[in-house]
Structure formats: C-alpha cells, structure tokens
Amino acid sequence: MDDFTGTTALVTGGASGIGRGLATSLLEDGAAHVVLADIEAEALAEAVAALTGLGLGEVSGIRCDVTDPESVELTASLAWERTGGLRVVCLNAGVFAGGYAWETTLDDWDWVLGVNLRGMINGVRSFVPRLIDAGEPSHLIGTASIAGIVAAPASAVYCTSKFAAVGLMESVQHDLGLAGATHVATSVICPGMVATNIDHGERNRPAALGDATDTEASHLSGDSIEKILAESGLDPLVGARHALGQAKAGRFYVTTHEGDMWDRLVGNENDDRLAGRPPRFQMYE
Numbered sequence: 058m059d060d061f062t063g064t065t066a067l068v069t070g071g072a073s074g075i076g077r078g079l080a081t082s083l084l085e086d087g088a089a090h091v092v093l094a095d096i097e098a099e100a101l102a103e104a105v106a107a108l109t110g111l112g113l114g115e116v117s118g119i120r121c122d123v124t125d126p127e128s129v130e131l132t133a134s135l136a137w138e139r140t141g142g143l144r145v146v147c148l149n150a151g152v153f154a155g156g157y158a159w160e161t162t163l164d165d166w167d168w169v170l171g172v173n174l175r176g177m178i179n180g181v182r183s184f185v186p187r188l189i190d191a192g193e194p195s196h197l198i199g200t201a202s203i204a205g206i207v208a209a210p211a212s213a214v215y216c217t218s219k220f221a222a223v224g225l226m227e228s229v230q231h232d233l234g235l236a237g238a239t240h241v242a243t244s245v246i247c248p249g250m251v252a253t254n255i256d257h258g259e260r261n262r263p264a265a266l267g268d269a270t271d272t273e274a275s276h277l278s279g280d281s282i283e284k285i286l287a288e289s290g291l292d293p294l295v296g297a298r299h300a301l302g303q304a305k306a307g308r309f310y311v312t313t314h315e316g317d318m319w320d321r322l323v324g325n326e327n328d329d330r331l332a333g334r335p336p337r338f339q340m341y342e
C-alpha cells in the first residue's frame with residue numbers, strides 16, 4: 058500500500074515502544090481507526106487514551122496475548138467487526154532475553170520463541186486469510202530485527218527467533234504470490250537499536266516460564282543493550298515513521314534508521330556468506 062489515508066490498522070505490542078510509534082505514525086498518515094493489541098492492560102489503556110488525545114483518528118485497544126492462538130483469533134475477529142475490516146496489520150509484539158545458546162534456560166527459549174515467533178505465526182494464521190478474502194489492497198508488516206539478518210553474540214534465543222521471523226515473512230511473501238493474492242503487500246521491519254521498554258520485557262513474562270537465564274553472558278548482553286538504548290537508542294516514533302515510509306514506498310526489507318547501517322551490515326554479512334567465512338562480529342550502528 059502506498060497510502061494509509063483513511064485506512065484501518067491493528068498493531069500488536071502497540072502499547073509501547075516501536076508498536077506505539079507505528080500506531081502514532083499511521084494516525085499521522087491519516088488512518089481512520091487504529092487498534093492496539095497488547096498483553097499489558099494498564100499500558101494499553103494509557104496508550105489508547107494518549108493516542109486518542111492526538112485527535113487524529115479513532116483509537117481502540119484489545120487485550121491480547123500473541124502466544125495464544127485463541128486470543129489472536131478473537132482479536133482478529135473483534136478488530137474486524139469494530140473497524141469494518143483491517144487493511145494494515147503490524148505483527149510487532151516482541152521480547153528479548155540474552156545469554157549463550159547452551160546456557161539459555163528452556164523457559165527463556167519458550168518465552169522468547171513463544172512471543173517473537175509463535176506470536177507471529179498466530180498472527181499470520183488469523184489475519185492473512187482475512188486480508189486475502191477482503192480482496193482489497195492491504196499490507197502485512199512484521200517486526201523482526203537487524204538481529205534477524207546479522208546475529209549478535211550472547212543473544213542466541215533472540216537471534217534465533219528473529220531469523221525465523223524474517224524467514225516467515227519471506228515465506229508469506231512467496232506464498233501470497235503463489236496464491237494469487239498480490240493485493241496483500243508485505244514488509245519486514247528490521248530495526249536497529251531503538252529506545253523502547255524492551256530492556257524491561259520481564260514485566261510481561263508469564264509466571265509459568267519464570268526460570269530466566271542468570272549467567273555472566275546474559276548479564277553482559279542485558280547490560281550492554283540497556284546502555285546502548287539509553288545512550289544512543291533511536292526515538293521509536295522517528296524509527297516508526299521511517300519504517301512505514303519505506304513500507305509505503307514498496308520496500309520489503311525495511312529498517313528504522315536513516316543512513317548506511319542496513320547496506321553496511323547486510324553487505325558484510327552477504328560477503329561472508331558468499332566467501333564461506335564465519336559471520337564477523339558487527340555492532341548495530
């Protein structure tokens with residue numbers, strides 16, 4: 058889609074950070090109704106009130122746990138009813154945990170893969186058939202990460218989930234073409250470092266998956282992310298505006314940052330792959 062004027066949209070993880078930025082940017086672009094779907098009830102109510110207060114378009118909230126297929130299906134059907142049919146769906150909810158692959162607890166594997174990958178799978182299963190059946194121009198936008206293209210050290214579960222999220226979005230793009238559903242456009246956002254609440258993701262962690270990785274590597278990774286986000290993380294609204302601008306321009310791979318970060322990191326990664334070298338360590342800057 059190259060124009061969001063008058064559109065109807067839903068953003069998972071819309072109560073905070075990049076999701077809230079995407080919702081705001083969609084409203085700035087003229088969206089008529091934006092639905093925020095999020096697990097965190099208080100933050101959701103606050104975000105709905107704040108975005109409604111902008112006076113740009115209708116904003117509503119649905120409490121949703123993206124890891125639960127029934128919750129996502131209910132959200133899709135409620136949002137469809139409320140808006141008369143969605144045209145933009147942003148599968149954005151995500152969490153982070155750090156640590157070496159072999160030290161990461163099974164609870165961390167289940168939590169992060171559950172939100173970042175299973176959450177996106179649930180979204181694809183509930184929203185894509187509706188977008189196809191609607192027969193109108195629409196856009197499915199998934200939030201992965203630059204960590205889904207270029208792996209970072211001491212972040213095994215996060216990188217695994219994000220490489221899979223990029224693969225899922227690429228597959229959906231192929232499958233929509235094969236199914237003749239080219240009215241559904243797709244983009245995958247691969248943000249760099251954005252100043253959000255991702256370093257406080259534990260706030261939404263289910264008690265049943267409470268065994269968080271507690272190792273030197275997990276602390277090193279968590280502390281360094283907190284420091285980078287505080288010192289040089291991009292404003293999420295600025296990143297969201299940039300990403301949606303690129304999506305509207307028809308790009309599939311989309312990032313949050315202006316400049317040459319994408320070309321440099323992906324270029325180095327591709328060079329290493331073509332030469333058969335192990336991936337070099339690259340900072341996301």
Ligand SMILES: NC(=O)c1ccc[n+]([C@@H]2O[C@H](COP(=O)([O-])OP(=O)(O)OC[C@H]3O[C@@H](n4cnc5c(N)ncnc54)[C@H](O)[C@@H]3O)[C@@H](O)[C@H]2O)c1
Nearest residue numbers: 070073074075096122123150151202248250251253254255
């Ligand atoms: N912040 C960064 O630097 C960065 C970089 C690359 C990718 N990302 C990705 O951007 C997306 C948004 O993250 P953010 O940085 O804005 O973090 P954030 O913590 O500010 O926002 C994430 C949102 O997801 C919601 N959420 C968490 N678990 C959920 C669940 N089970 N069901 C529904 N909602 C749930 C949270 O309540 C929160 O509102 C994530 O997919 C993240 O991996 C972030």
